[in-house]
Amino acid sequence: MALGACAVPARDSGGFCAADRPTRPQGAPSPTWHRDVAPIVEAFCVRCHREGGLAGDSFESYLRVFAARESVARSVRARTMPPYLAAPCCARYRHSWGLSDEQIATVLDWVDAGAPEGSPMDRGARIEPPTAGLSRRDVSLSVTEPYAPTPPRGSTDDVRCFVLDWPGTARTFVTGLEIESADRSLLHHVIVASVSGEDADRVARLDRDEAGAGFSCNDGAGSLRGVTMLGGGLIGGDFPEGIGIAVEPRSKIILNIHYSTVAARPGAVDRPSVHFRTDANARPAEPLALTNPAWLIGDAMRVRAGDRDATFFYRYRPRVSTRGRTMFLRSVTPHMHTFGSRLTVRVLRANGERACVLEIPRWRFGWEQVYWLEESIRLDPDDELYLECHFDNSADNQPVPGAAPRDFTFGGNSQDMCAAFLSMTEAAR
Amino acid sequence: MSRGGHLNMGVAMALALSGCYSATGLGRARTLGQAHVEVGGQVELTTNSGRLNTQTSLPWAHVGGLVRVGVHDRVDLGARVSFAAIDGADSVSVWVDPKFQLVRSANATRGLDVALVTSVGWHQVRLGGTPWHLPQGAIAVLFGANFGPHQLILSGRGGYQAMIGTSMVTQHVGWGAVSVGGAFRVGRWDLVPELLLGWAPGVTFNAERMEEQRSGAGQAQIGFSFVHRW
Numbered sequence: 001m002a003l004g005a006c007a008v009p010a011r012d013s014g015g016f017c018a019a020d021r022p023t024r025p026q027g028a029p030s031p032t033w034h035r036d037v038a039p040i041v042e043a044f045c046v047r048c049h050r051e052g053g054l055a056g057d058s059f060e061s062y063l064r065v066f067a068a069r070e071s072v073a074r075s076v077r078a079r080t081m082p083p084y085l086a087a088p089c090c091a092r093y094r095h096s097w098g099l100s101d102e103q104i105a106t107v108l109d110w111v112d113a114g115a116p117e118g119s120p121m122d123r124g125a126r127i128e129p130p131t132a133g134l135s136r137r138d139v140s141l142s143v144t145e146p147y148a149p150t151p152p153r154g155s156t157d158d159v160r161c162f163v164l165d166w167p168g169t170a171r172t173f174v175t176g177l178e179i180e181s182a183d184r185s186l187l188h189h190v191i192v193a194s195v196s197g198e199d200a201d202r203v204a205r206l207d208r209d210e211a212g213a214g215f216s217c218n219d220g221a222g223s224l225r226g227v228t229m230l231g232g233g234l235i236g237g238d239f240p241e242g243i244g245i246a247v248e249p250r251s252k253i254i255l256n257i258h259y260s261t262v263a264a265r266p267g268a269v270d271r272p273s274v275h276f277r278t279d280a281n282a283r284p285a286e287p288l289a290l291t292n293p294a295w296l297i298g299d300a301m302r303v304r305a306g307d308r309d310a311t312f313f314y315r316y317r318p319r320v321s322t323r324g325r326t327m328f329l330r331s332v333t334p335h336m337h338t339f340g341s342r343l344t345v346r347v348l349r350a351n352g353e354r355a356c357v358l359e360i361p362r363w364r365f366g367w368e369q370v371y372w373l374e375e376s377i378r379l380d381p382d383d384e385l386y387l388e389c390h391f392d393n394s395a396d397n398q399p400v401p402g403a404a405p406r407d408f409t410f411g412g413n414s415q416d417m418c419a420a421f422l423s424m425t426e427a428a429r
Numbered sequence: 430m431s432r433g434g435h436l437n438m439g440v441a442m443a444l445a446l447s448g449c450y451s452a453t454g455l456g457r458a459r460t461l462g463q464a465h466v467e468v469g470g471q472v473e474l475t476t477n478s479g480r481l482n483t484q485t486s487l488p489w490a491h492v493g494g495l496v497r498v499g500v501h502d503r504v505d506l507g508a509r510v511s512f513a514a515i516d517g518a519d520s521v522s523v524w525v526d527p528k529f530q531l532v533r534s535a536n537a538t539r540g541l542d543v544a545l546v547t548s549v550g551w552h553q554v555r556l557g558g559t560p561w562h563l564p565q566g567a568i569a570v571l572f573g574a575n576f577g578p579h580q581l582i583l584s585g586r587g588g589y590q591a592m593i594g595t596s597m598v599t600q601h602v603g604w605g606a607v608s609v610g611g612a613f614r615v616g617r618w619d620l621v622p623e624l625l626l627g628w629a630p631g632v633t634f635n636a637e638r639m640e641e642q643r644s645g646a647g648q649a650q651i652g653f654s655f656v657h658r659w
Binding site for chain 1: 447515542559600633
């Protein structure tokens with residue numbers, strides 16, 4: 001049985017698909033602001049890039065964007081803006097708020113052509129902004145006490161965990177969720193999870209022991225066992241096709257909110273709420289964690305000081321979770337910290353084919369989210385899951401700028417992680 | 430945060446499988462005597478414990494076989510093989526255990542025997558694809574008190590194992606263990622129940638929060654071997 005495994009599992013030779021600069025169809029007319037670029041910026045950027053928005057610069061006028069055009073081209077090309085990190089060449093996701101290859105090409109060609117304004121008479125059609133919305137609000141929970149984000153000294157980020165009581169008295173399924181914040185200019189990103197059992201008491205204690213609403217999650221919430229990830233990201237909505245994630249009675253809901261005070265008004269406070277759609281008869285999604293358990297031991301995942309591209313990978317045939325069934329992958333949540341630079345998740349099929357599940361060509365901490373696949377990806381019992389993470393521990397990429405790089409391992413705060421959390425169902429649709 | 434839950438489950442699995450190679454089954458503290466042979470089987474249940482913050486302490490069952498040959502009155506050559514498998518995860522370990530008689534009671538049915546076992550082994554764990562290889566060495570001192578055909582066996586042990594895998598830095602682990610057991614003679618059979626408690630103090634586990642980083646891993650094994658003697 002075990003002797004068949006003498007072959008050393010190698011790093012998958014597949015490359016990252018998002019390396020090339022996307023191009024527009026041959027002969028397409030040179031883009032202008034009014035006709036081609038303004039609709040993209042209005043739909044995909046001004047949500048954050050406006051007066052009082054989350055991002056510092058406002059992109060509400062041609063002149064503002066013209067002034068920032070070089071940096072706009074750079075960040076759009078790198079796919080770090082909008083900060084929807086998943087590359088569309090890998091797979092398509094529901095409620096995506098990233099730019100398509102064609103939109104990226106349009107912005108780049110526009111900047112290359114000198115960012116012409118064009119004629120306001122020749123206005124392009126409005127693009128519907130990517131919002132999803134919840135079709136029903138069955139459970140709404142609010143933090144009662146206002147919270148003023150207080151980043152640690154020298155930082156503009158404050159991660160807070162709020163603890164809310166789940167009102168359900170019987171097991172039910174969350175089939176969608178949405179965050180509501182008093183001050184969107186503060187909200188960087190959000191993760192919603194449920195905690196049950198002993199751990200529900202533990203987080204309630206953490207909440208009680210700290211003054212003010214919630215407790216500090218700047219170092220993570222600690223090692224909680226009975227935790228289920230429900231969702232995350234700034235754009236909420238229904239989960240696809242009646243899929244639900246089970247929530248036990250007497251659970252606590254943790255709202256893990258990453259506040260950024262970069263663009264916040266002085267004295268800004270938040271009182272976040274979360275709305276859920278629930279369904280007692282939903283199709284349950286099963287969780288599957290993808291990481292090499294050995295990395296959790298000692299310095300098994302050591303990244304040397306100064307290493308610009310430390311690479312770790314793991315191949316995993318998840319029969320323990322699939323129990324011999326053919327399953328369908330539905331969502332993926334990547335997880336790295338600040339040193340992470342690239343990540344990919346693939347299915348390596350027993351017949352040698354591969355399917356791309358997620359590719360993040362440029363990881364940015366703080367924009368972690370759940371990606372729901374537009375089309376589920378089949379996982380046969382003998383297929384392998386493949387995870388590859390890259391870390392940049394060079395002097396240019398230290399969490400505290402200017403600090404000397406030092407070795408780190410898998411772990412909390414000033415270290416890093418390499419993991420992906422998947423959900424899967426038995427049926428394809 | 431949610432990661433804690435999943436990841437701890439992973440560590441529990443990893444430990445249950447990897448730290449816990451089969452350590453029981455060394456038999457009596459008395460060598461067989463030249464040209465005598467023992468062949469038998471073994472069942473072993475392992476759980477990990479200690480400061481690992483996991484709900485699950487998975488019991489892991491190994492089954493295996495063992496053989497011992499007396500090559501000299503005071504020297505046995507022994508070997509053990511054991512396996513564990515569920516659908517999707519499995520392990521195999523192989524040990525070579527020479528046994529040297531340090532103190533031999535003049536009368537096999539009374540008095541005290543002491544033997545030294547110097548084991549060299551290899552253990553492979555597959556947790557769904559990526560195998561880890563754990564070459565290891567261990568020294569055990571067995572103390573046996575003879576009561577007629579039966580023997581009460583106490584032991585103290587120390588060992589070292591490396592954990593080698595793809596895309597990871599090799600880990601080095603030292604461990605110590607004590608055990609208590611008995612060898613009960615029934616006809617030509619020896620029935621040997623054992624309890625072994627081990628501790629690997631240097632192993633650390635990385636959690637989200639620094640202060641929750643834990644070190645040290647314990648394991649308990651209950652073994653039962655049955656050998657036929659010629």
